[in-house]
Amino acid sequence: MNNADYALEAKGLSREFGGFFAVRSVDFRLARGSIHAVIGPNGAGKTTLFNLLTKYLAPSAGAILHDGEDVTPLAMAQMAQRGVVRSFQISAVFSGLSVRQNLELALLRPAGIAWNLLGLVSRRPEVAERANALMHQFGLVEYADALAGNLPYGRKRVLELATTLSLEPKVLLLDEPMAGLGREDIGRITDLIRAAGKGRTLLLVEHNMKVVAELAERITVMVRGEILAEGSYQEVSSRSDVMAAYTGQTGAGAAHG
Structure with missing residues (x-):
């Protein structure tokens, strides 16, 4: 090589x-x-x-x-921009936001939109559609409106993986x-x-x-x-x-x- x-x-x-x-x-x-x-x-x-x-x-x-x-x-932020992204050993989700909002936040981050502007998702249908697709892919649809902090631990880890993959990392x-x-x-x-390893x-x-x-x-x-x-x-x-x-x-x- x-x-x-x-x-x-x-x-x-x-x-x-x-x-x-x-x-x-x-x-x-x-x-x-x-x-x-x-x-x-x-x-x-x-x-x-x-x-x-x-x-x-x-x-x-x-x-x-x-x-x-x-x-x-x-x-680290520059590495993330190059497509090198890591998850942390302890689940890193926003407990006070719903599953859907966590995913929308992750999808909005590359555009530099802060978490307190989540209302802008309504004007970005592609973000809502992608969040829905991720929830289906990761089996989180039934938890869409549940607060992340109330999820069973295993589902929190699934959500963390979903939010990490929403950044479309290469590595x-x-x-x-x-x-x-x-x-x-x-x-x-x-x-x-x-499944996440395919193509990356x-x-x-x-x-x-x-x-x-x-x-x-x-x-x-x-x-x-x-x-x-x-x-x-x-x-x-x-x-x-x-x-x-x-x-x-x-x-x-x-x-x-």
Whole structure:
């Protein structure tokens, strides 16, 4: 593969917090159009890597490339404008707005319209139509007028995924999308993520190894801020050092996930 085949790359990427390296000298490549998972024990640096790749955090050293172009100096909003979007581990929806309003807000954001101007949706029929389409796609029609804060937790996560996808990201980073979900919700969201991966590039941090095995074409294993292994699920799961990392024999801490 040449640089044009990679949606995101990290070269010598590091992030230091007061002398502690949450990520240290990481080289990473995310192939365009793939579903790639980052796994590892608590404290491995997975979420910090996500934060760096999306510019939620600035690196202490190293470079980040998007579509082969150095984007290290860019801010998070500029990365989003380039189509690199991430979800957060904790559900990020507006509890005081309805499901429909959350989706309309997400659709209006690219136009720079503030949340308190939601009345403008009535003059933008394409926004209302797209919100309706998203509710049908994600099984949220019956909750359309319910306040997001009153939704069951699993439905909140579905709404978060729907609002994230409303931004039409080219590269979508999902941080522990299955966290806190029951078995039924995990199956539903796994299917939604698989569908969302069609035509775009997905990178996810996930602890549920069954989900990782089902979704990811390639897996990167991190331990103590560094990459320990990379390959298919079969390749990484058969390595004794990967198993040792998960059983705590590496001594990985829990300061930064």
